[in-house]
Amino acid sequence: MITAERKPLEEIIEFVKPFRRLLLVGCNECVTVCAAGGRKEVGLLASALQLKFMKQGHAIDIKEMTLERQCDPEYVEELAPIIDQADAILSMACGCGVQEMARRYKNLPVFPALNTKFMGASERQGVWAERCQGCGDCLLGLTGGICPIARCSKRLLNGPCGGSTNGKCEISPDVDCVWQLIWDRLKSLGLESRYEDIMPAKNWQTSRGGGPRKIIREDLAE
Amino acid sequence: MNQFEPVIVAFCCHYCAYTAADMAGSQRLSYPPNVKIVRVPCSGKVDAIHILKAFEKGADGVYVAGCLEGDCHFKNGNTKASRRVAYVKKMLEEIGIDAGRLEMFYMSAGMGERFSQVARDMTQRIRELGPNLTTKAAVEGTHKAVA
Numbered sequence: 001m002i003t004a005e006r007k008p009l010e011e012i013i014e015f016v017k018p019f020r021r022l023l024l025v026g027c028n029e030c031v032t033v034c035a036a037g038g039r040k041e042v043g044l045l046a047s048a049l050q051l052k053f054m055k056q057g058h059a060i061d062i063k064e065m066t067l068e069r070q071c072d073p074e075y076v077e078e079l080a081p082i083i084d085q086a087d088a089i090l091s092m093a094c095g096c097g098v099q100e101m102a103r104r105y106k107n108l109p110v111f112p113a114l115n116t117k118f119m120g121a122s123e124r125q126g127v128w129a130e131r132c133q134g135c136g137d138c139l140l141g142l143t144g145g146i147c148p149i150a151r152c153s154k155r156l157l158n159g160p161c162g163g164s165t166n167g168k169c170e171i172s173p174d175v176d177c178v179w180q181l182i183w184d185r186l187k188s189l190g191l192e193s194r195y196e197d198i199m200p201a202k203n204w205q206t207s208r209g210g211g212p213r214k215i216i217r218e219d220l221a222e
Numbered sequence: 223m224n225q226f227e228p229v230i231v232a233f234c235c236h237y238c239a240y241t242a243a244d245m246a247g248s249q250r251l252s253y254p255p256n257v258k259i260v261r262v263p264c265s266g267k268v269d270a271i272h273i274l275k276a277f278e279k280g281a282d283g284v285y286v287a288g289c290l291e292g293d294c295h296f297k298n299g300n301t302k303a304s305r306r307v308a309y310v311k312k313m314l315e316e317i318g319i320d321a322g323r324l325e326m327f328y329m330s331a332g333m334g335e336r337f338s339q340v341a342r343d344m345t346q347r348i349r350e351l352g353p354n355l356t357t358k359a360a361v362e363g364t365h366k367a368v369a
Contacts, residue, residue, distance in 0.1 A: 009316040040271065044313075047274040051356040052317045054278075 001030035001121075002094045003128045004037060004114040006045070013052060015111040016090055019060070022049070023086035024113075025079065025101065026066035027093035034128050037092030037114050039066040045092065045113060061085075070097025076104045083108065119150075136206030136213070142199065144185035149202075151178035157199040228282035228348035230257045232341070233272065235265040237295040238331045239287030245334030253341035256348075264288070266299025273310045273324060280357045283348035285325045287340065293330065300328065320351055 006012075016022055024046050032038030046062045053060045063086060067075045070093035079101075088109045091098040095116040102110040118130040133150045139157075140147055149155050153171050160179035163170030167180040186195055204210065234240040240261045246253060262268055265288030276284045286307055288300035304326050311321040325344065329336045 009313070040269075043271050044274060047271060047278055048313055048317055050278055051274065051319065055318055055356040 001033050001119070001128075002096075002116060003034045003118055003120050004031050004094050004116045006036055006041065006092075007113055007115055009048060009052065012045075012049070012090070012111070012113055016049070016088060019088040019109075020058075021061045021063075021085060021087045023063045023065065023079070023083070023089045023108075024049075025070065025089060025091050025093070026064075027070045027097050028066055028068045031093060031114065033122075035126075037094075042066055042092055045090075067093075069093075071100055073100065073104065076100050079105070134207065135202070135204070136210075137203065139199065142194065142197070143182045144189055144191065144194075146178060146182045146185055148178050148182065151176070151181075157202060159195070226349060226353055228256050228345060228353070229280055230283040230285070230341075230344055230348055231276045231281045232257050232259050232344075233262055233265065233268045233284070233286045234259050235288045235295070235299070236261055236263050238289035238293075239265070239327070239329055239337065241331035242287075242329050242333045242337040245332060246338045247334075249334045251334055251338040253338035254345040256345045257341045264294065264296045264299035265303035266294070266296060266301075268303055268306065270306055270310045270313070273307070274313070277314075277319065277323070277354060278357065280354070282351070282354040283323045283325075283344055285327055285340070285344055287327045287329060287337070290328045290330050317356075319354070319356060322347060323351060323354065 024042055026032075026037050026039055026042035028038060031041075035041065042064050046064050049062060050059065063082065065079060065082075067078060069075050070091060083105055086108065088111065089101055089105060090111050090113050091101050092113045093101075094114065095112065098110060098112045119132040119134060120128045120130045123129050130150050132147060135149045139149075148157060153169050153175065154161060156179065160177050161170075164177040164180060167177055169175040169177045183192075183195060186192055232239075234243060240259065243259055265286050268286050273284050273286075286303050288303050289295060291300065294300040307324060307326040311324055314321045314324060327340050329340070
């Protein structure tokens with residue numbers, strides 16, 4: 001999922017302090033899973049903002065809504081009937097959702113309540129780690145299902161660097177050396193021979209390096 | 223000028239803290255009437271939003287009372303509650319509310335004296351911190367004192 005974390009309250013207050021009527025919108029997908037912008041977090045932020053503003057002497061009107069997703073126009077449209085009741089939108093979705101809100105509701109300022117971080121998976125409850133960088137040309141079949149693009153600090157494609165120590169990366173003892181993980185996995189699969197297949201220099205044009213990307217499905221797009 | 227009498231909400235778990243409160247009653251131990259008890263099945267039921275809403279609606283102080291560490295009736299509800307209380311304390315600092323207004327306490331069902339001591343201590347702590355000025359009532363100048 002796309003992971004995110006709530007911005008410091010101070011920063012959010014700076015965005016919204018000129019406004020008296022806020023629409024606080026959450027998202028029921030990725031940011032719910034990483035406990036950053038779902039229905040619960042919308043309630044918490046609304047309460048925290050209310051307390052902060054009342055401390056400064058005036059209550060504000062905060063409407064709380066959680067959409068199924070903010071990255072699909074059909075769901076964003078659900079806010080149209082109540083949009084006149086707000087002076088500003090504070091979105092608790094990832095960057096994709098914030099931009100969709102801004103695109104649809106052009107007359108209202110839209111602010112992000114979260115810092116969108118990375119595409120990742122849950123390691124255990126409450127812990128999420130980066131797994132995918134969207135390089136556009138997936139090589140997981142060659143590395144036993146472990147990604148060196150996302151998980152190697154240097155994005156090396158042909159084995160570890162000299163900094164790999166006891167299975168850890170030299171940048172931090174908390175970071176696994178992904179090439180150690182890949183080797184261990186290939187061994188357990190009986191595919192050690194695959195390790196010596198050289199991966200040529202990656203064509204990064206399919207990645208963000210080739211510019212902003214788009215997918216068009218001819219069979220689905222009208 | 224009336225002396226400020228704080229309003230304190232105590233989320234008490236049914237199996238330990240609430241029973242301790244009951245024990246205090248049976249032993250005729252007095253504790254301040256400022257403490258309003260909300261009985262929950264386990265302190266782990268208490269979520270961050272319950273605490274923040276209590277402050278929003280006029281509480282000057284809040285505490286969560288659960289079983290002794292290692293003795294939670296539901297195994298680890300009290301550790302969950304403790305982590306959530308720590309999380310909300312950080313939020314309170316961000317909002318500008320003194321984190322001392324929120325606390326986590328542990329006690330067993332037989333500790334009537336401890337329950338009343340905690341109630342007295344919290345009431346005194348909140349009395350010293352003063353009224354919570356972030357409530358609608360405070361903003362509108364109608365902050366009520368407890369008789």
